[in-house]
Amino acid sequence: MNSEAVAVPIxxxxxxxxxxxxxxxxxxxxxxxxxxxxxxxxxxGTGGMFYQILVAGFIGGLFRIRKLTRWLTSRRKSAD
Numbered sequence: 001m002n003s004e005a006v007a008v009p010i011x012x013x014x015x016x017x018x019x020x021x022x023x024x025x026x027x028x029x030x031x032x033x034x035x036x037x038x039x040x041x042x043x044x045g046t047g048g049m050f051y052q053i054l055v056a057g058f059i060g061g062l063f064r065i066r067k068l069t070r071w072l073t074s075r076r077k078s079a080d
Contacts, residue, residue: 013068 011072
């Protein structure tokens with residue numbers, strides 16, 4: 001049995017996503033570190049709108065990931 005490690009190239013999209021997640025993480029940490037009390041009024045509908053934006057972004061992200069995986073698998077099948 002051959003136990004040599006095979007070098008698998010990391011796709012460029014994965015490297016870009018990793019750097020984007022790092023940047024977003026740093027920005028979130030800075031936001032939490034610089035937290036100050038809000039001097040604003042938020043009516044009851046604002047929370048619902050915020051949750052709707054989060055859910056829509058999450059579902060949109062899932063569709064984008066699904067499209068990306070289908071595209072990658074079709075490229076892999078056409079290469080074979």
